[in-house]
Amino acid sequence: MSSSPYSGSELPDIANSDFQPNLSKRYALDQVFEQLTWIATFIGLLVLCLLLYDIISDGASRLSWQFISSFPSRRPATAGLLSALVGSIWLLCVTAVLAFPVGVGSGIFLEEFAPDNFFTQLIEINIGNLAAVPSIIYGLLGLQVFARLMRPITGGPSILTGGLTLALLILPIIIVATREALRAVPNSLRQGGFAVGATRWQVVRDLILPQAIPGVLTGTILALSRAIGETAPLITIGALTFIAFLPPLSLEGLQTDFTALPIQVYNWVSRPQPAFHTNAAAGIIVLMLVLLLMNTTAVLLRNKFQKGRM
Amino acid sequence: MKSHPSPLARSQDAQMWQPKRNLSKWSEQLVKYIFAAFALISVATTLGIVFTLIFETFEFFREVPIFRFLTETQWTPLFTNAKFGIWVLVSATFMTSVIALFVALPVGLLAAICLSEYASPRVRQWLKPTLEILAGVPTVVYGYFALLFITPILQTFIPGLKTFNGLSAGLVMGIAILPFVASLSEDAIYAVPQSLRQGSYALGTTKRETITGVVLPAALSGIVASFVLAVARAVGETMIVTIAAGSNPTLTFDPRVPVQTMTAFIVQVSLGDTPATSLAFKTIFAVGMMLFLMTFVLNIFSFWFVRRFQEKYE
Incomplete structure (x- = not known):
């Protein structure tokens, strides 16, 4: 146990460690990623709508x-x-x-x-x-x-x-x-x-x-x-x-x-x-x-x- | 037990009850064997496919040496001076498939992540079936869409794009196989246990980091299986490439000009009045054999990969 760096009440020295939480940048990337997944989902829906629109506008008048x-x-x-x-x-x-x-x-x-x-x-x-x-x-x-x-x-x-x-x-x-x-x-x-x-x-x-x-x-x-x-x-x-x-x-x-x-x-x-x-x-x-x-x-x-x- | 005979055995009702065990056993066996025979039909289908293709391909290679099949650079089996360079068709299949996969794999995977991780249960309940409608659209409809909607739009800003081209066929094919990737990957991602995500959050990661660092690796085998299925679909896709990519067998990787894929060639010959004994007829089986081998290798890879990398959770 003596090998543990956090012995006793001593807290890790975050300010001087190499660890950089850099949260604002990571959250910004998170936002971009989430938007990308939504765009990907709506590409499929958009094409479906275009396809249906194209076919109905081309063919509906011929139906009889x-x-x-x-x-x-x-x-x-x-x-x-x-x-x-x-x-x-x-x-x-x-x-x-x-x-x-x-x-x-x-x-x-x-x-x-x-x-x-x-x-x-x-x-x-x-x-x-x-x-x-x-x-x-x-x-x-x-x-x-x-x-x-x-x-x-x-x-x-x-x-x-x-x-x-x-x-x-x-x-x-x-x-x-x-x-x-x-x-x-x-x-x-x-x-x-x-x-x-x-x-x-x-x-x-x-x-x-x-x-x-x-x-x-x-x-x-x-x-x-x-x-x-x-x-x-x-x-x-x-x-x-x-x-x-x-x-x-x-x-x-x-x-x-x-x-x-x-x-x-x-x-x-x-x-x-x-x-x-x-x-x-x-x-x-x-x-x-x-x-x-x-x-x-x-x-x-x-x-x-x-x-x-x- | 002997000293306490069952009260049932002595009662009047027991005499009335006739279990007819022999009939039950007999019908059980009969049903079992009939259903087993039904299950064997699927095995017979595979054998039928393999033997049909091997037989006709063998006949084909008796007339055309396999060396010519693999080394010639032209594909003109219906001309008098026939050339049988299969790579002409394979290159077209390769090109349209690669274009399709560039659309289907990233977009499908991102959509799967969205459905599983970001969409609320109510939105997911609506989005997933809607995306699956895309999978149910017949491929001949996608062919119409590629030829008469996408190609004219692309022609406005891509100079030199012909009426029949590999680009538009590939793009639309990507949309057609996208829902398979999205749906199957989503199943795999959704199945990753919540505890893994919570463990990751406890280490201080953001949602995106949890997804890319923990959830996706945990679902890897399912995602790769969906990717392999997408490749197999793209290679075997027929109507989109037949309608939109044309029937010009050319050895090229230029996506703007007409090309002929392996499947489009089979359709072209089938539509003509080719006698069953002619060489052209045997050619479609040789091309079919090539196609079957490609999907078979993909299947084996997928099977091996899933076995090797599947994560089991309690």
């Missing part, structure tokens, strides 16, 4: 019932996005039907059933890895496996091929969302279930899933809204840009060629005539409205879920 109910055309004034809108809705349904059960099942397996061994860890690493693979790579997979090898079943670059490709693309997102929702359910509920003699599946089905389902649905809707906005994988599998018919409402409809909203928008953007750019802006408004509808549903579900848990 004629635009929504017409097929694409070589003349910009008569062109519409009926086939693209219907194609996107088909894709949404097919993707949801394929991805929801598989994603939720995988999530339940990994969170509730799987033993903690090498095999399970491999699947987990793999899912993390898949989430970072660029979407265009999924397009190449869909082109080779679904559009070419499985042509007799899918009928080439069809709605089914598109749905399968998008389902694989959003599978990791649904799995992760399902696992998070399951993890949020308190363990006491599981123990209570086991204590009254339920099997693991009975516990999951009757006790855990009802608690977790809003979280699962929120994650699924957000994943589907990502799928609806995807362009690159659909172009890669060979989706067409000019479709002047609607798929029949039957199983054969799954095997017909299709186009989708983002593809139609891309097609219009990539043309030189400004009139087509106006069409693109109007198409973007429709696409964003669809996304807004889906995201609002997801947020409402999440809020309801969080209030219920309190």
